[in-house]
Amino acid sequence: xxxxxxxxxxxxxxxxxxxxxxxxxxxxxxxxxxxxxxxxxxxxxxxxxxxxxxxxxxxxxxxxxxxxxxxxxxxxxxxxxxxxxxxxxxxxxxxxxxxxxxxxxxxxxxxxxxxxxxxxxxxxxxxxxxxxxxxxxxxxxxxxxxxxxxxxxxxxxxxxxxxxxxxxxxxxxxxxxxxxxxxxxxxxxxxxxxxxxxxxxxxxxxxxxxxxxxxxxxxxxxxxxxxx
Ligand code: OAD
Numbered sequence: 722x723x724x725x726x727x728x729x730x731x732x733x734x735x736x737x738x739x740x741x742x743x744x745x746x747x748x749x750x751x752x753x754x755x756x757x758x759x760x761x762x763x764x765x766x767x768x769x770x771x772x773x774x775x776x777x778x779x780x781x782x783x784x785x786x787x788x789x790x791x792x793x794x795x796x797x798x799x800x801x802x803x804x805x806x807x808x809x810x811x812x813x814x815x816x817x818x819x820x821x822x823x824x825x826x827x828x829x830x831x832x833x834x835x836x837x838x839x840x841x842x843x844x845x846x847x848x849x850x851x852x853x854x855x856x857x858x859x860x861x862x863x864x865x866x867x868x869x870x871x872x873x874x875x876x877x878x879x880x881x882x883x884x885x886x887x888x889x890x891x892x893x894x895x896x897x898x899x900x901x902x903x904x905x906x907x908x909x910x911x912x913x914x915x916x917x918x919x920x921x922x923x924x925x926x927x928x929x930x931x932x933x934x935x936x937x938x939x940x941x942x943x944x945x946x947x948x949x
Contacts, residue, residue: 723800724803727796729805729806730806731808732891737785737790768850771862774862778847826864831843884907911929915933
């Protein structure tokens with residue numbers, strides 16, 4: 722079975738109603754990431770940080786996967802599909818994808834601030850000051866913040882290097898190390914980049930750029946790949 726690796730970013734969830742980061746209506750145009758998504762922000766004002774992720778988690782409980790998430794599930798009929806997502810939502814899993822690697826953490830999980838191996842599923846949107854791990858310390862969002870290591874990058878790079886086809890969907894490709902993963906894919910393999918503003922990418926061999934929204938471009942590409 723050929724292996725397809727799909728690298729996704731916030732754009733794939735935009736049509737579900739989740740905000741991206743760098744579009745004109747994106748989160749980092751409204752808020753400063755230094756105030757909300759960094760270890761310094763957590764040290765300075767943990768309540769503000771919890772509120773930001775609570776707001777986003779609440780929204781996540783209200784939205785559903787869209788046509789792009791579902792189309793990627795269909796690829797499993799013919800391919801070994803591995804998703805690498807920068808997204809902290811769970812829309813790939815809820816659509817039914819089998820293998821999803823989260824590079825930047827997961828919004829519906831919390832983890833201990835004294836022992837990073839203690840990770841907990843959250844069944845409601847609210848994480849509060851005073852919510853503690855079993856060792857008695859405050860829980861934080863299970864998110865990779867700016868300035869923190871990206872623990873899943875090594876397995877992600879390894880998976881990328883084994884791709885027979887590499888698909889990128891809905892990411893501005895400006896945040897490293899995630900944006901570098903396409904560089905691990907073989908020069909000769911076909912690569913696709915679906916994003917309405919994807920035209921700026923250069924220096925990648927065998928790249929087909931599809932300047933469409935994910936909800937249209939992904940189902941079209943999946944149809945083609947299933948009939949090839
Ligand atoms: P960005 O907000 O940087 O980029 C979103 C991309 O989605 C842009 O290229 C848009 O053109 C595209 N887009 C918008 N609507 C779309 C649609 N309907 N279909 C397809 N594409 C669409 O988001 P990311 O690239 O995911 O990290 O950002 C990377 C990381 O930066 C995030 O994981 C997050 C952020 O800071 C952390 O929080 C650690």
